[in-house]
Amino acid sequence: MTNDQFKIQNSKFNIQNLNDRRWAMGWAVAMLALSCVPYLVAVWLAPDGWHFAGIIVNPLDGHSYLAKMRQGFDGAWRFHLPYTPEPHQGVFIYPHYLALGHLARLTGLPLVWMFHLARLAAGLALLMAAYRFILRLAPDRQTRRLAFILLLTASGLGWLGVLFGAFPIDLWIPEAFVPYSLLTNPHFPLGMALMLVILGKIGGMGDWKVGRLGDWGVGLTALGLAVVLPFGLLTVWAVLAVWLGWQTWSRRQIPLSQLRQVALTVLFGGPVIGYDYWVSVSNPAMAAWSAQNITPAPPPVDVLLGYGPLGLAALLGGWHVVRQKNRTAAEWLVVWWAVVTLGLVYLPFNLQRRLITGLHIPLVILAAVGLTRGLHGHRYQRAAIRGVVGLSALGTLAVWTLPLLGLLSPPTPASLSALFFLRQDERQALEWLDSRTGPEDVVLASPRLGIFVPEYTGARTFYGHPFETIDARNRQAQATAFFRGEIETVTPVPDFIIYGPSERALGKAKGLARHRKIFEIGETAIYEVTK
Structure with a gap:
């Protein structure tokens, strides 16, 4: 081949890659735009006198992220548990949400707007990083x-499993699926994007540069991942350890350059992981939180149904990679990524489920390999592709639609939809309290309204979260008993009490007359506690 012929061929390759990137960008933007539709529908479904609170996926955790942002909005760089009344020392965790709060203050944007802008930006970063990863791995366009x-649309058979009494993971573990993560929060997609950058760089997937920093860039990426999604870095380390061990054994050669890159990820990310662990055992408040924060692995049948046809196609793809003679190191990396992650999920410790983050990515790659190469020339190949894509997309449609079904019921205090909406008078009461409280003040409200107190007021709540409230069961029982009139005070004594429809639905509180009513609007009143 002459030099001119090489230049022409290289130019054609670059043009094809550019066209592919534009194609991927178009689909990514379209998917992210679609992820906003359920939120717009929720705004439209808000009943008269109610306000959509901005979160539709797991509102307990979603509003806890907004509460963390509120601390940054108020100027904090150390995180305090916002849902517990005990004073405690702040720690350097969740800096990404604290930073978003600072950014919201500087830009004048509401916290919930900043949250969703970050969600969309992180989603775009994930999708483009994933396409770059796929582009380096799969030379054929199909x-x-x-x-x-499949990355954009594939979920499992959760909608079908529910009919048989199962609870497949595609209905309740967003971090296990890219489409669900795009709908949920900023840190799941951002964490997966950083995982892809590290694996792509160390996996030798072409010229994957991290700025102009060379190998140091992969260390800085690991630092970012340790901050945003610590368990994602643990997964990356485990995958790379097994993959590099396999490469050393199969090639009879130690990959020194890749070991150096892994060492840099440990150098930069290790101290953050170590600090997180130290905080979880040495800080009494964080230790109490960690003791309650148990996320066990789902039953294997729920995992199988959760990935459904996608998982079957991925098995075919993995089998094809293992059997082919000219398999690449990058293809082995994807296989080990899937296998190691599944193994990590069932390690015997309290936070197993968190290690499933990102599993969707190697599965969709292996599924595509299975459907295109594993079934190449097969008479049913086209039907298989259509079946997997169609059923998987139907699963995602069900997952994205499911939260909206909860919004259709009237938001009575006892209903699920009450976690998605705030009454107008509740919101106005919280906004009034905002200018009169600080982070040291404690507010007693119903368990439902307690979820919203920290993000709207900056104060702490007596009870508001099953994990982030210390001694959560006791605090929830005390709050409920107080508003039922079974007890006249709670311990520790709060600074303010909110008494509105959500609290009245629990019963008739006693002893409010001895406290000073300082605000009332509609059916909601605020009392300053007399101590």
Whole structure:
């Protein structure tokens, strides 16, 4: 081949890559735009006198992220538990949410707007990082485009499993699926994007540069991942350890350059992981939180149904990679990523489920390989592709629609939809309290309203979260008993009491007359506690 012929061929390759990137960008933007539709529908479904609170996926955790942002909005760089009344020392965790709060203050944007802008930006970063990863891995257009379409749309058979009494993971573990993560929060997609950068760089997937920093860039990426999603870095380390061990054994050669890159990820990310662990055992408040924060692995049948046809296609793809003679190190990396992650999920410790983050990515790549290469020339190949894509997309449609079904019921204090909406008078009462409280003040409200107190007022709540309230069961029982009139005070004594429809629905509180009513609007009143 002459030099001119090489230049022409290289130019054609670059043009094709550019066209592919534009194609991927178009689909990514379209998917992110669609992820906003359920939120717009929720705004439209808000009943008269109610206000959509901004979160539709797991509102307990979603509003806890907004509460963390509120601390940054108020100028904090150390995190305090916002849902517990005990004074405690702040720690340097969740800096990404604290930083978003600072950014909201500087830009004048509401916290919930900043949250969703960050969600969309992180989602775009994930999708483009994933396509770049796929582009380096799959040289043929059919495989990489199918992998990307599955990445955007594929979920499992959760909608079918529910009919048989199962609870498949595609209905309740967003971090296990890219489409669900795009709908949920900023840190799941951002964490997965950083995982891809590290694995792509160390996996030798072409010229994957991290700025102009060379190998130091992968260390800084690991630092970012340790901050945003610590368990994601643990997964990356485990995958790389097994993959590099396999490479050393199969090639009879130690990959020194890749070991150096892994060492840099440990150098930069290790101290953050170590600090997180130290805080979880040495800080009494954080230790109490960690003791309650148990996330066990789902039953294997729920995992199988959760990935459904996608998982079957991924098995075919993995089998094809293992059997082919000219398999690449990058293909082995994807296989080990899937296998190691599944193994990590069932390690015997309290936070198993968190290690499932990102599993969707190697599965969609292997599924695309199985459907395009594993079934190449098969008479049913086209039908298989259509079946997997169709059923998987139907699963995502069900997952994205499911939260909206909860919004259709009237938001009575006892209903699920009451976690998605705030009464107008409740919101106005919280906004009034905002200018009169600080982070040291404690507010007693119903367990439902307690979820919203920290993000709207900056104060702490007596009870508001099953994990982030210390001694959560006792605090919830005390709050409920107080508003039922079974007890006249709670311990520790709060600074303010909110008494509105949500609290009246629990019963008739006693002893409010001895406290000073300082605000009332509609059916909601605020009392300053006499101590």
